[in-house]
Structures are given as C-alpha cells and as structure tokens.
Amino acid sequence: MKRLIYKRxxxxxxxxxxxxxxxxxxxxxxxxxxxxxFGAKEYANVAYINCDEIEEMKTIFFxxxxxxxxRSFSVLSGEVIKPxxxxxxxxxxxxxxxxxxxxKYFCEKAPQYHIVVAGSLLGIGLHESTGFPVGKVKKxxxxxxxxKEFLMALDQDILIHAMEDHRWMELSSFKSKFIExxxxxxxVGGMPEVVNSYVKHRxxxxxxxxxxxxxxxxxxxxxxxxxxxxxxxxNLVWDAVPAQLAKENxxxxxxxxxxxxxxxxxxxxxxxxVDAGLVYKVVRVSKVEKPLKFYEDLxxxxxFFVDLGLLGALTDVDSKDxxxxxxxxxxxxxxxxxxxxxxxxxxxxxxxxxxSKEGAQLELDFIxxxxxxxxxxxxxxxxxxxxxxRTVYDRNNHLKPVRFSMSxxxxxxxxxxxxxxxxxxxxxxxx
Numbered sequence: 332m333k334r335l336i337y338k339r340x341x342x343x344x345x346x347x348x349x350x351x352x353x354x355x356x357x358x359x360x361x362x363x364x365x366x367x368x369f370g371a372k373e374y375a376n377v378a379y380i381n382c383d384e385i386e387e388m389k390t391i392f393f394x395x396x397x398x399x400x401x402r403s404f405s406v407l408s409g410e411v412i413k414p415x416x417x418x419x420x421x422x423x424x425x426x427x428x429x430x431x432x433x434x435k436y437f438c439e440k441a442p443q444y445h446i447v448v449a450g451s452l453l454g455i456g457l458h459e460s461t462g463f464p465v466g467k468v469k470k471x472x473x474x475x476x477x478x479k480e481f482l483m484a485l486d487q488d489i490l491i492h493a494m495e496d497h498r499w500m501e502l503s504s505f506k507s508k509f510i511e512x513x514x515x516x517x518x519v520g521g522m523p524e525v526v527n528s529y530v531k532h533r534x535x536x537x538x539x540x541x542x543x544x545x546x547x548x549x550x551x552x553x554x555x556x557x558x559x560x561x562x563x564x565x566n567l568v569w570d571a572v573p574a575q576l577a578k579e580n581x582x583x584x585x586x587x588x589x590x591x592x593x594x595x596x597x598x599x600x601x602x603x604x605v606d607a608g609l610v611y612k613v614v615r616v617s618k619v620e621k622p623l624k625f626y627e628d629l630x631x632x633x634x635f636f637v638d639l640g641l642l643g644a645l646t647d648v649d650s651k652d653x654x655x656x657x658x659x660x661x662x663x664x665x666x667x668x669x670x671x672x673x674x675x676x677x678x679x680x681x682x683x684x685x686x687s688k689e690g691a692q693l694e695l696d697f698i699x700x701x702x703x704x705x706x707x708x709x710x711x712x713x714x715x716x717x718x719x720x721r722t723v724y725d726r727n728n729h730l731k732p733v734r735f736s737m738s739x740x741x742x743x744x745x746x747x748x749x750x751x752x753x754x755x756x757x758x759x760x761x762x
Contacts, residue, residue: 332523333483334361335678336473340369343469344445351434351464352447353424356473357608357637358552359545361523362449363422365473370418374445378408382430383423392429397441400433414443424448432462439467451607472608474677475521475638477755482512484530494756499740502753506739509752517667518653520640521674535650542644549609557603564600572610572634573646576666580694581633582615582687594630601634611635611673616684616698619723619730623684623700633685635673642670668711668751669696672735675754686723693719702762703731710736720746731761 343352356362370377382388391403404419405412412419424430430448437446476484482491490509493502502509518538519529525541528534550566557565571588575581583601585592604610615631616623636642643653648667676683676697686706687694697707708720713736720732724745732746741748749757 332361332364332476332527333480334365334473335477335480336365336471337369339471340365341373343471344373349442349445350438350467350469353431353434353468353470354447354449354473355451355470355608356449358451359522359524359548360473360475360608360637362473364523366418366420366422366447366449370420374418375413375416376410377418377420378404378410378412379420379422380404380408381422383426388421388427388430392427392433395433395436397433397436397444401441401444412444415445417445419444419446421446421448423450425450429462431464431468435462435464435467438464472677472680474674475640476523476526477521477675477678478513478516478671478752479755481516481519481521481526484526485512487512494753497756497760499749499753499757502750503739506750509750510737513752514654517639517671518643518650520638520643522638522640525640535654538640539644539650542640546641546645552607561600561603564597565603568597568600568604568634569609572636573642573666575634576636576642576670580687581666581669583632583634604634609637611637611677611683613673613683613685613697616686619686619695619698619704619706619727621700621704623682623698623704627684631687635670639667639670639674642667665709665711669709671751672697672707672709672754676758678755679758693722695719695723699758704729705731705733705758705761708732708734710734710738712736713738715748717746733757 343349354362354366367377367379380388385407387407391400401412410417421430434446434448437444479491479494490505493505518535519525520542522542522545524545525538528541529538553562553565567588575583575587585594585597588597601612605612611634613633613635615628616626617628618626620626673683676699679699681699681701684698685694685696686698695706696709699705699707706720706723708717715734715736715738717734720734724730724732734746734748735751735754736748737751738748740750740753
C-alpha cells in the first residue's frame with residue numbers, strides 16, 4: 332500500500348537541518364506501518380520500540396544524556412544504532428513521561444541520529460505541559476487514505492496519471508469511471524485495514540465488519556484513556572456528530588446533544604476527540620478576507636468524522652444507497668459529500684474554515700487560504716446554483732470561488748466548477 336506521506340518523510344530524511352520528527356494521527360490510520368516501511372526501504376536498519384509494551388521505557392528518561400539513551404534504545408530494540416544509517420522509531424510515545432522532552436536534546440546535541448516518535452494527537456496534547464520541545468521538532472499528520480491513495484491501492488494508474496497531468500477538461504471522458512470509484516471510496520473510506528481487505532476480497536460485508544470493529548476499538552480506547560469525569564460527555568459528542576452533520580445548518584449545537592447543553596459542559600469532551608484525531612473541527616470565520624485567522628469565531632464550528640467509511644458504519648448506511656442508487660448523493664443533507672471534501676482538503680495541511688452570516692441564508696461550506704482565498708461550495712449532485720458563492724464574490728472580487736460538484740470541470744468568468752473526484756488534486760495545483 333502506497334502513502335503520499337512517504338515523499339514528505341524522504342524530504343525530512345534528506346533535510347540538512349533535520350529535526351526529530353513527530354508523526355501524529357488517530358489510531359489505526361497506519362502510523363506504525365508507514366514508519367516501518369519507510370525505515371526498511373530508506374535505512375540500513377530500523378530500531379523500533381513500542382513504548383507501551385516495553386516497561387523499561389517508562390524509566391530510562393531520568394536524564395537526557397543522548398549517548399546513554401541511544402545505548403538504551405539499542406539494547407531494547409536489539410539493533411545496532413548508527414548515526415545517519417539507522418531509523419529510530421519510538422511508537423506510542425504518549426505513554427512515556429518526558430519522552431517528548433528528550434527530543435529537544437537530540438535536536439541540539441545529537442542531530443546525526445534520525446529519530447521519529449509516533450502517537451495520537453491526544454498524547455501530544457497531554458505532554459505539551461510537561462516540557463514539549465517547542466521549535467525543536469518537526470510535525471507531520473497522517474490521515475486515512477485519500478481518494479487518490481485509494482486509487483493507488485486499486486492500481487488505477489491510468490486515472491492517477493490523468494489527474495496528475497492537470498488536463499482538467501479532458502478528464503470528463505473518465506467521468507463514469509471516476510464516479511464508480513468515488514462511490515466505492517464513500518463506502519470503504521480510507522482506514523488502511525479496511526482498504527486492504529477491500530482490495531484483496533471486494534467483499535462489502537467484510538468491509539463493514541472491519542469498520543464496526545474499529546469503532547468498537549475506539550470505544551474501548553475511550554474507556555481506557557479518558558478521565559472518568561468527561562467519559563460520558565465524550566460518548567455523547569461522538570454519537571451526536573452524524574446527526575449534526577445531517578442538519579441543513581451544520582453548525583454544532585450543544586443543545587442537540589443534551590437538552591440545555593452548553594459549551595462549558597462539553598468543550599473539554601470535544602477537545603479530547605479533536606486532540607485524538609477522531610474528529611475534525613472546522614471553525615467559522617466572520618469575514619471572508621485575508622488573513623482568515625483574523626476573523627476566526629471560535630464559538631462557531633462544525634465537527635466531522637475521522638473517516639467517511641466509519642461515518643457510514645456508525646450510521647448503518649445501506650451499501651445499496653452508496654454503491655448502487657443515488658441516495659448518498661441526494662439524501663443526508665449532503666453530509667457524506669461534505670465529509671468527503673473535508674477529508675480531501677486536509678491533505679493541503681492548511682487551516683480549513685467555513686463562513687455563515689448570522690440571520691441570513693448565506694453559508695459557505697469551506698474556505699481555504701493559500702496565497703489566494705478560496706471560498707468553497709459543495710454540491711452532492713450536478714446542481715450548479717451557487718447563490719452564496721456569488722453573493723460573497725460580489726462583495727470581494729479578489730476571491731477565487733470554487734464549487735465542487737458531480738458536474739464536469741468548467742471555468743466561468745467568476746468561479747470554477749471542479750468535479751468531486753478532483754478536489755485534492757485541483758486544490759494542490761492552485762496558489
């Protein structure tokens with residue numbers, strides 16, 4: 332299975348100013364696999380240590396003498412560690428007190444050692460108050476497989492090359508094939524274990540079974556890692572996300588979780604899920620202008636799931652609604668299509684926002700700022716009406732409006748329509 336993050340890992344390895352690397356991501360998105368795969372192909376050997384399984388890792392960080400730590404890593408991994416030749420992988424780093432703090436000293440005193448730590452965003456958040464090495468590490472996030480990675484797993488090389496050539500108008504000849512594969516991706520999602528099963532067996536019942544098991548594993552993680560006082564609230568928020576996404580106005584409403592619910596009651600539960608990488612939080616902006624950061628409204632936000640396939644499994648969406656008929660496109664208030672677009676946009680590694688105007692029927696599903704600001708509307712079908720986009724553009728014609736829909740690529744004088752199957756590839760190509 333190929334992952335697009337591999338190229339970024341290679342750039343990290345070859346960077347003359349390389350710092351220790353933190354690889355974040357939700358559980359079961361493939362962090363361990365990609366690091367072992369990368370190490371096996373690009374290094375003489377890999378010194379892999381699972382900090383949660385080796386008890387000695389809990390006590391070795393009593394000081395930060397890097398040469399002593401390297402000797403300890405060598406003993407515990409059974410590998411001879413050589414500068415610039417060995418990849419050191421410390422997995423589940425969140426279980427080790429001061430493990431992250433040690434990276435500061437590897438950055439400053441032993442940069443010849445290539446060291447990567449992996450863990451959930453929850454683990455990183457918990458340790459930021461205990462000596463997080465600000466400015467001394469590089470961070471990367473690993474997400475479920477994107478649509479392009481899904482095509483790679485299915486050996487759709489012709490379609491991939493066509494996408495990468497950026498001849499957008501010519502891709503309409505592949506439209507039916509892209510839509511067929513997009514349906515499959517909507518159902519399977521991007522969790523590596525699920526994709527691997529689908530590639531091997533093409534069994535949708537097996538796919539759903541694995542998705543259900545992953546969801547059950549997450550529930551067990553809740554019980555294991557979440558403080559008892561917020562555990563019930565995390566479960567309530569987790570169960571509420573699908574219904575919130577199915578609303579016309581997808582702004583997260585606390586009272587929809589619990590009658591009389593307020594932000595103060597649930598904000599720590601939401602933050603736990605965000606830090607764990609299990610939900611994405613898209614914050615509202617009050618104005619569509621550069622820089623978007625200036626106009627953040629932290630009280631207004633939407634929550635999305637970690638993975639489209641898991642969203643379908645949690646809500647028991649019928650496979651026929653996704654793979655055969657058009658219900659996934661026409662029903663659920665566009666929830667699945669917005670979830671898909673959100674996941675594709677995460678590959679840009681840019682903050683993602685949305686916009687709404689209080690007291691008016693005006694909302695933009697997403698907004699991305701690269702060099703230009705791109706207000707985005709998402710259409711589940713070929714509906715090409717974009718009233719909100721036009722209204723916002725008329726107020727500021729420096730914006731670059733884009734509509735993602737099932738219609739073919741077309742450029743208008745004020746906006747661009749991009750097929751849903753080209754979301755990430757097109758956004759990567761623009762400034």
